[in-house]
Amino acid sequence: MPNAALDGLKILELGEDAAGAYCAKLLADLGAEVIKVEQPAHGDPARSLPPFAGDIAGPDRSGVFLYLNSNKLGITLDIEHPSGRTILFDLLASSDVLIETLGPARATALQLDYKRLGQQFPELVVTSISPYGQSGRHSNWKGGELTIWNASGYAVLTPAGAHGEEEPPLHTQSAQVASLSGANAAGATMAALLDRDLYGEGQQVDISEQETMIAALAPQLADHFYEGNVVWSRTHPRLNTMKFLPCKDGYVSLLLTQPDQWDRMQEWMGNPEWLSSIEYRGTQGMTQNWDVISFMLSEWFSDKNKEEIFREGQARHIPIGPVNSIAEALESPQIREREFMATVRHPVAGEVELPGAPYRFSETPWRLLRPAPGLGEHNQTIYQTRLGYGREQVEELYETGII
Amino acid sequence: VRVLDFTWVWAGPFCTQLLADLGAQVIKVESERRIDNTRRGRLPNGTPKGLNRNAGHNQLNRGKWSINCDLTRPEGREIILRLASVCDAAVENFAPRVLPALGLGYAELAEVSPQIVMLSMSGLGATGPLRDTVLYGNSQLAMAGMGSLLGYTDGPPENIAYAHGDPVNSYHAFYAILAALWSRARTGRGQHIEVSQLEGLMATMPEGVLEVTMHGREPVRRGNDRPPMAPHNEYHGRDPGSWLSIAVRTNDEWDALCAVMGWPAWTEQPEFADRLSRWRNRADLDRYIAEWVGEHEVHTLAATLQERGVDAAPMETVRDLVQDPHLRDRDFFVEIDHPETGPKGAIGRPFGLTRSAMPPYRNAALFGEHTDTVLRDLLGCADDEIYRLRASGALG
Numbered sequence: 001m002p003n004a005a006l007d008g009l010k011i012l013e014l015g016e017d018a019a020g021a022y023c024a025k026l027l028a029d030l031g032a033e034v035i036k037v038e039q040p041a042h043g044d045p046a047r048s049l050p051p052f053a054g055d056i057a058g059p060d061r062s063g064v065f066l067y068l069n070s071n072k073l074g075i076t077l078d079i080e081h082p083s084g085r086t087i088l089f090d091l092l093a094s095s096d097v098l099i100e101t102l103g104p105a106r107a108t109a110l111q112l113d114y115k116r117l118g119q120q121f122p123e124l125v126v127t128s129i130s131p132y133g134q135s136g137r138h139s140n141w142k143g144g145e146l147t148i149w150n151a152s153g154y155a156v157l158t159p160a161g162a163h164g165e166e167e168p169p170l171h172t173q174s175a176q177v178a179s180l181s182g183a184n185a186a187g188a189t190m191a192a193l194l195d196r197d198l199y200g201e202g203q204q205v206d207i208s209e210q211e212t213m214i215a216a217l218a219p220q221l222a223d224h225f226y227e228g229n230v231v232w233s234r235t236h237p238r239l240n241t242m243k244f245l246p247c248k249d250g251y252v253s254l255l256l257t258q259p260d261q262w263d264r265m266q267e268w269m270g271n272p273e274w275l276s277s278i279e280y281r282g283t284q285g286m287t288q289n290w291d292v293i294s295f296m297l298s299e300w301f302s303d304k305n306k307e308e309i310f311r312e313g314q315a316r317h318i319p320i321g322p323v324n325s326i327a328e329a330l331e332s333p334q335i336r337e338r339e340f341m342a343t344v345r346h347p348v349a350g351e352v353e354l355p356g357a358p359y360r361f362s363e364t365p366w367r368l369l370r371p372a373p374g375l376g377e378h379n380q381t382i383y384q385t386r387l388g389y390g391r392e393q394v395e396e397l398y399e400t401g402i403i
Numbered sequence: 404v405r406v407l408d409f410t411w412v413w414a415g416p417f418c419t420q421l422l423a424d425l426g427a428q429v430i431k432v433e434s435e436r437r438i439d440n441t442r443r444g445r446l447p448n449g450t451p452k453g454l455n456r457n458a459g460h461n462q463l464n465r466g467k468w469s470i471n472c473d474l475t476r477p478e479g480r481e482i483i484l485r486l487a488s489v490c491d492a493a494v495e496n497f498a499p500r501v502l503p504a505l506g507l508g509y510a511e512l513a514e515v516s517p518q519i520v521m522l523s524m525s526g527l528g529a530t531g532p533l534r535d536t537v538l539y540g541n542s543q544l545a546m547a548g549m550g551s552l553l554g555y556t557d558g559p560p561e562n563i564a565y566a567h568g569d570p571v572n573s574y575h576a577f578y579a580i581l582a583a584l585w586s587r588a589r590t591g592r593g594q595h596i597e598v599s600q601l602e603g604l605m606a607t608m609p610e611g612v613l614e615v616t617m618h619g620r621e622p623v624r625r626g627n628d629r630p631p632m633a634p635h636n637e638y639h640g641r642d643p644g645s646w647l648s649i650a651v652r653t654n655d656e657w658d659a660l661c662a663v664m665g666w667p668a669w670t671e672q673p674e675f676a677d678r679l680s681r682w683r684n685r686a687d688l689d690r691y692i693a694e695w696v697g698e699h700e701v702h703t704l705a706a707t708l709q710e711r712g713v714d715a716a717p718m719e720t721v722r723d724l725v726q727d728p729h730l731r732d733r734d735f736f737v738e739i740d741h742p743e744t745g746p747k748g749a750i751g752r753p754f755g756l757t758r759s760a761m762p763p764y765r766n767a768a769l770f771g772e773h774t775d776t777v778l779r780d781l782l783g784c785a786d787d788e789i790y791r792l793r794a795s796g797a798l799g
């Protein structure tokens with residue numbers, strides 16, 4: 001069996017923001033040893049996120065928690081308690097990376113700010129992920145999927161197309177902010193580790209979820225700097241051209257950006273008369289006439305199924321695809337034949353099928369070695385075996401509620 | 404770290420932009436035969452035509468080098484193989500068949516450069532029955548099922564008016580390539596990484612996917628509801644087109660929200676007494692809050708709520724963002740000079756490293772700007788060799 005890419009890397013994960021959990025998951029999936037630190041009383045709030053195994057809520061039954069924390073070890077530790085912090089420092093002494101989402105004010109209050117950590121552990125890489133970053137006047141603002149979606153400019157583009165000013169912007173119902181911020185943080189963490197290996201010094205990596213999402217929108221936002229008057233508002237007519245189009249059994253997604261794509265579309269439709277009477281090639285014509293175009297396209301699609309449209313359109317190299325339900329996406333031959341999904345067996349939740357890794361390494365493939373830890377599952381391993389605490393000492397830590 | 408960059412359009416260039424932002428020398432390979440579409444993107448009215456003036460292109464390609472090299476000519480291929488032997492990594496987002504057909508796949512690059520880390524990005528993956536599918540990032544997310552999650556309660560599926568699948572892929576690829584480089588530094592071994600945008604999107608939507616795999620239930624579209632949080636929605640502000648999002652998780656946050664509202668009488672009703680009641684009666688709750696938010700300017704109100712510990716944020720437009728005092732505190736927006744467009748604003752790097760000196764921001768290279776420099780300085784080509792290559796058409 002080949003070695004894992006991040007074999008030997010030791011990481012501590014602290015905090016309750018899903019972006020930190022996703023960042024640490026990406027590192028754990030490639031072989032880093034990740035110890036997730038949870039507060040003793042309740043653990044990670046993600047343990048209470050649906051869906052639950054057997055539809056019964058419970059700390060070891062949350063599917064989302066299982067997904068975000070597979071391949072990790074789990075310990076409990078009360079970092080609010082001074083003795084808890086001493087233990088944390090023992091753990092940091094043998095760690096390469098701390099991933100934390102405490103936010104600057106709480107980190108400082110807990111004496112876990114980088115000023116202190118950097119002095120004590122000069123080789124440690126501290127990856128700090130927070131809604132608005134470590135500095136600036138909003139650095140202690142709260143943020144989540146809905147609010148950072150707004151604060152980054154994404155909300156303006158959701159949903160596509162004018163629903164009128166009275167309809168609110170929409171959130172995606174999925175963890176886009178946490179996922180993009182986590183992946184960005186994981187990349188920047190690796191850069192800091194490469195740097196540490198060269199120069200022998202760690203540093204703090206400052207990841208702002210707001211900035212991660214703004215940068216993801218950058219090519220769109222960049223227009224503003226070149227043409228001050230181009231401001232994406234929710235009613236901008238160009239946004240309409242990305243709305244889904246109804247067909248016989250659902251919806252399809254189509255975007256034609258090149259003249260030759262329109263030529264092939266026109267041919268596919270049998271060169272209808274209405275198309276020759278309006279200007280549709282090029283962004284401007286398409287945008288101006290989208291009401292007519294979308295109406296006529298939908299009419300033409302109305303007796304065709306989305307799979308049929310997908311197949312026939314792709315045969316003509318037209319960028320058109322089905323709007324899948326999740327079940328349809330999972331049943332897609334592409335997802336099935338590439339064996340994207342992975343199954344984990346959990347002692348409480350049973351067998352759960354999870355999304356796999358978003359990349360395939362030829363020499364050091366990702367592996368699903370262990371299910372997400374129960375609350376404090378690895379206390380013994382870490383405190384006794386790793387740190388060498390005596391059994392009585394560990395029992396005392398349990399009794400005092402520190403672990 | 405030196406990166407051989409075959410990427411174009413969006414997902415690929417954003418990934419290599421992040422590498423360039425960290426100081427990697429990114430050498431982008433372009434040719435007259437295959438010009439990055441974004442170089443031909445929309446230009447502001449009155450701007451002279453040209454390949455070096457598009458806003459999106461110049462944003463995504465800042466700090467990179469550009470060489471012209473026609474991969475379809477034998478001399479061009481030879482240049483690429485020589486370059487590969489002095490590069491640490493290669494990134495490409497062609498359709499999966501293209502580079503192998505040109506004799507420039509991972510197998511060929513690894514032959515001349517055994518330690519190279521090569522990353523290939525594609526829409527649906529390099530293998531599988533649908534690998535040749537042509538789709539943009541906005542339709543990828545429809546295929547992944549994300550569109551089916553997005554929508555008003557009982558309404559049709561909705562799209563994001565943006566190729567959102569692209570940056571999802573870019574950030575994942577950014578991490579993957581650095582992880583492989585770290586591994587290579589330990590083991591001396593390079594490898595090939597393959598990234599599928601469809602799979603990347605599905606990795607970011609576990610709630611919906613798990614609802615299906617665990618229970619066989621398709622998630623319902625429910626606007627901005629997120630059980631059991633209430634209030635959790637967008638509320639129209641005083642000014643036209645302004646929206647404020649408020650997300651309340653805990654009882655403390657609810658109390659803080661009530662305090663900012665001045666504890667109006669309705670907040671004392673039993674329907675809103677605890678978290679579960681607020682969730683059950685969220686339609687009424689939303690009506691009350693919408694009425695209150697509708698009297699306020701959203702930026703001021705967001706600041707007041709955040710000071711009291713309530714998670715709230717206005718819907719920002721790009722115009723708001725460039726003036727945002729917090730982002731200014733962090734110097735997030737920068738200005739980059741460019742020989743053809745003059746100085747223009749740009750979006751900064753999405754990460755801060757406290758100790759490493761970050762390279763100064765440099766403009767996106769002009770089309771083919773560094774062809775001679777790279778051939779001379781990296782490959783040791785003499786002037787007459789460059790002349791001969793140019794005459795052969797390999798540098799076109």
